[in-house]
Amino acid sequence: MSWRRRNLERDAAREIAAATVDDDRPMDPGALLELQNLCTTFHTDEGAVHAVDDVSLRIRRGSTTCIVGESGSGKSATARSIIQVVDHPGRVDSGRVLYRPSPDGAVVDLAALDATGPGIRSIRGRDIGLVFQEPMSSLSPVHTIGDQIGELLELHERLSPSAARERVIDDLRRVGIPRPEERFGAYTFQLSGGMRQRAMIAMALVCRPSLLIADEPTTALDVTTQAQILDLLAELKQSLGMTLMFITHDLGVVAEIADDVVVMRHGKVVEQGPVDQIFHDPQHEYTQELLAALPQRGAVTVTEPEPAAAEPERPLLRIEDLEMTFEAAAGTLFGRRRTERVNAVDKVTLDIPEGSTVGLVGESGCGKTTLGRCVLRAYRPTAGKLLYSGADGRVTDLARLSEKELLPYRRQVRMVFQDPYGSLNPRMTVRQVIGEPLRVAGLASGSELDGRVEAMLERVGLKRAMAGRYPHAFSGGERQRIGIARALITEPRLVVADEAVSALDVSVRTQILELLAELQGDLGLTYLFISHDLSVVERICDQVAVMYFGVMVEQGPAEQVFADPQHGYTRALLSAVPVADPRERGTRSRVAYEPEPVA
Template sequence: MPEALEPLVRIRDLAVDFDGDAGLVHAVRGVSFDLHAGRTLAVVGESGSGKSVTANAMLRLLPKRGRIVNGSILFRDPEGGGTIDIAGLDAASEKMRQLRGARIAMIFQEPMTSLSPLHTVGDQVTEALRIHDAVPMAEAQKRAMAVFERVGFRDPKRMLDTYPFELSGGMRQRAMIAMALICRPALLIADEPTTALDVTTQAQILALIKELQAETQMAVLLITHDLGVVANMADDVVVMYRGQVMERGGLADIFRRPEHPYLKALMKAVPHFDMKQDERLTPLREIRIDAAAAAAAAHCGREPIQHGRTVLAVTGVTKTFTLRSGGLLGEPQQVSALSNVNLTLRAGETLGLVGESGSGKTTLSKVIMRAMAPNCGQVCFDDGGGPRDVFKLKGPDLKDFRRAVQFVFQDPFSSLDPRMTVYDILAEPLRIHRVGNEDQRFQRVKDLLELVGLDQRSMRRYPHSFSGGQRQRIGLARALALNPAVILCDEPTSALDVSVQAQILNLLKDLQKALGLSYLFVSHNLAVVDYMANDIAVMCRGVIVEQAPRETLFRSPKHPYTQALLAAVPSPDLDHPLDFARLTRGGFSNPADWPEPFRIVPGETRPEMAEVEPEHFLALARPCAPAHPEPMRAAS
């Protein structure tokens, strides 16, 4: 076989075991596939399917309890002049150290925890180069600046002295890519490289990987659960479930002619834009609730609010933060997080709030929760007794508001106390608000677990013993404990794989129907918001730029920022690929780059909402009011 046609990596019958507390765990069983230079192989599957274990085995980065028990990992080193069986190498051997980082590099899932907070980005990127190539520091910094420029940093020299906490999520991920690419590896392993990123940043990172791959002909092993990313990036696909390969083949075969029932079920769990009004996602494991029992179990004295009545109204909310630059003596700098935001949430409905990271979505949620005070504006809550200004509530009225409006957080693991059992987590809100006695609270916790589809035997377990989807259900149960009228959902499914995401989204819709809940659903995934929301508001840099019913917004988006967001959503449809060329040009999140009549220039124009068609609002540029000059003084 000609060398050009030989696989760069050939894995055969790979098996990895872990010595778990409950016995032996077969994490990977009989996995085989080939990976060629210049091509991208996507490994897809749910969390726990063995994707990351397979990748870590290729780098010999398995934990102490894990070991390769069978199979081979043959790596054809283009520079070493031979084929190496990585499975037969000692993980701490000099040969493995030479391969790891230099010939095989990895981009990890969470860049913030993968980068050292104590060292600058420049130190961390040059370290990889100096270890493998033994170049002087000046040469290492020169090559680091070249790769910084290549991955899209505007000021490569400044990155040498920048710490990871000073960068956004997308910039941190670019720093990870720079670290992986500085030694020009033959194989790049990307483990969920865009999971925590918003869609526009994700599209830019994916475009960057494709561009660099075309230049260097490196092979890419892409680990993901996002079938939209797979459809836009992969040449070949491997589908894994419980440590085994269920199906593998070329991209077109996998997407147009799926054969295995698991792959077909995985595709049905992905939300897409052309779903019908009453169409339902099909998760692999459905959570069914009894609507009548749910309504009875949830009743804690609150009468249901009349459907369609305005339950939450945000009017003219503005919030600025003060930053100090240039050290202790520097001039304070004002940063606008929210600018004249107006929103209305009706009882029994869902209002979707979408936008990039840093657009102000979470800040607005905190203002509504009264966890943060605005500079000006008003938040009114109406539970049936008339609208009341949230920031004027005191004493018992404020405590009632805290019960009526609850929060579901983005990361279910960090939002649950690891030292508390599930029973303590769910009973805590009841104790704080003095709801019932201990026996009644115990029954309430049992009802809540049943409400979210968890076994009652779970109440004595700790959060670390649950999967991501189960932890999110615990967080949802905690939010439901006090029978709220409104739940603010802040990216509740962004960290979950597609099948578990479908579970949680269906559960939220079922609970809304059964309990008459109202949701403010914050997300950067427009396909998810399309599935959940009745109305959608699009936010950019603290400004609502467009708001409309979901059918109107997706049928005829008017604002250039909304159009860019929709264009950046990767679809699991081979006939609708991402336009990488358009997305990499950027400019869509900078109001000064928008075309007329949307262009916002500080000091010259300001946004003003206008109704362009029934219930469809757009932020149009209007001239700023002229400043009144000071009266001239008479000459002395």
């Protein structure tokens, strides 16, 4: 065993020595990592896709460098190229990845190393750590957290298992995992999302790398958890003297943590510079567009005309004491079965005034989606009322109607889905998708139906000729427009938008929000806007309701809730939202919310 390991180490050293660069194009002395004309190409049957196209960038030692870009901009591919873990058909074609582990040490060209050789393997994990976006799938489900982290120590530092255990527990404590001795033996699924990401960070840091590459490490997390992870990364970077390369699409996060920013688009670097310059004096027009598309939460108070001035005496929909309980069978294979009741929505009361936009915010699992689906009667509420005022002034309780009685209301209350990919049937043309509700109701057919569908397509900013296409021919933003067209084809009064813009890139998101606002003005729509993104909610909503574990903790006019939150949870939520202005950094203190134990 040990001679094999010695051999490996010798091979690694030899390979790294071979990749050591004599300074023909010298590396900046202050830089830890420098990419020179890096090209990574995905060679497919159909030709090459240049995911990383002639990228040159520099990461200063001890800095936090953020790589920003929308989906498809090649930011992840760049990060993966550095340590040569590009997905299958991809390959680093040309360019250099210069890496200087110590300030006065030799410079190694990582791109010259064999992608599966001992050289790069000795660097991955030991000198360069990686944190991925989805901690659930990047940690092995069949090994305990401790074993996975300990393996690194055994591989790279040749610690004995017991010494490794000590170090791992220390590190787990360092990343803020409570009771690390117990968690050492925990499996991935036993931890929450935030805890998993902490474990992932502990794993990346256990060998004390000089560079940590974090690829969207907070994107899958709730905003409060995200704030904690960002704080943790900043603190660890300080105490361990690391350099951090942070990949994100969220400019708010960038403003919170970055020293330097690299903006990428279509595999190319469009602009790089210090964070202050990027945010306050962007040179490239794409950067300017990105910043303009950004909802400026807290920075600028958007004064929008308030059409819903006079509160109508009867709201369009009054949700009264709504309860939704799910029964989940728990228990072990041979143990006694017991049914656990989960109160997803617990006695929620909410008024949705006609013509207004009501925002429903909360973190994942708080029951906001369940509430939305109850309103749509996709679920049958366990208790409570959904009092809907029809156009003729009659009030109906939607909660108790049968499927058949619901049919007319299905056309008046419509939904826009989150996922623009999953919500359109791939086997149907756009014409069929949008026309379906009218067709099944027998409201229109033949050329009349086609005419209405095409008019609606135009209304949402698509072309009439697109009606014959299948959903796969559209981009995410266009699909979301199709989803909106489907919701509006029945001339509804209330539209439930469940995270309708969460899956979209920033620039597309702005367009969709504008479209929604425009349609609201023209058609007199009422929106129930469900979102975890407070900046979006603040921008478009008149009323805001905050949910926490199935309970509505606060509701009121948007300005009031955002300016003067009453409930502790709302305050915590607001303080966790990153502000997209680096100059505001550190001006606010984070509020943590610890719910009082419920009796």
